[in-house]
Amino acid sequence: MRTGILFVVVAAALAVGIDSGRAADDAGVTKAVAVLSSTKGHDVSGTVTFTKVEGGVKIVADVAGLTPGKHGFHIHEFGDCSAPDAMSAGGHFNPHHMPHGAPDTSVRHAGDFGNLEADESGKAHYERVDSVISLEGADSIIGHAVIVHEKLDDLKTQPTGNAGARVACGVIGVAKP
Ligand code: CU
Numbered sequence: 617m618r619t620g621i622l623f624v625v626v627a628a629a630l631a632v633g634i635d636s637g638r639a640a641d642d643a644g645v646t647k648a649v650a651v652l653s654s655t656k657g658h659d660v661s662g663t664v665t666f667t668k669v670e671g672g673v674k675i676v677a678d679v680a681g682l683t684p685g686k687h688g689f690h691i692h693e694f695g696d697c698s699a700p701d702a703m704s705a706g707g708h709f710n711p712h713h714m715p716h717g718a719p720d721t722s723v724r725h726a727g728d729f730g731n732l733e734a735d736e737s738g739k740a741h742y743e744r745v746d747s748v749i750s751l752e753g754a755d756s757i758i759g760h761a762v763i764v765h766e767k768l769d770d771l772k773t774q775p776t777g778n779a780g781a782r783v784a785c786g787v788i789g790v791a792k793p
């Protein structure tokens with residue numbers, strides 16, 4: 617009798633476990649995050665979140681420790697921030713072999729987010745819904761890196777926007793929805 621009850625409890629617990637696992641798979645990845653760390657010689661920090669919304673992915677970035685003004689802001693190809701200057705992250709994330717461009721045009725790297733603009737205290741807030749990037753599938757941004765640059769992205773110089781050195785880097789990972 618006691619064994620019978622135990623069996624039912626264990627079976628019910630397993631069923632719930634399997635069920636919630638399936639539910640998570642069905643929803644897919646709906647949120648991602650990158651925590652930015654400074655490259656050598658800088659003191660930049662911040663967080664970038666990516667949330668699936670109607671019409672694309674909402675990007676929200678809060679970054680501190682910048683010089684006032686505009687700073688190039690991109691996803692780069694490799695999720696590798698290990699080099700002191702973050703050059704290990706490679707070039708701009710560009711799965712469709714497009715030229716570099718502005719974020720609001722169709723001719724751009726998938727990773728082209730334009731610029732962050734820091735105020736006098738060195739803080740920048742960026743918020744935009746992007747219709748090019750994706751959190752799932754072959755072109756998913758998960759596992760790639762977010763980079764913030766020293767200088768502004770002029771949105772036209774190939775293939776980098778002439779944004780200069782990399783001041784912060786963070787790898788994009790799956791976040792709790
Ligand atoms: Cu960049």
Ligand code: ZN
Pocket residue numbers: 690708715716717724725727728775776777
């Ligand atoms: Zn680019």
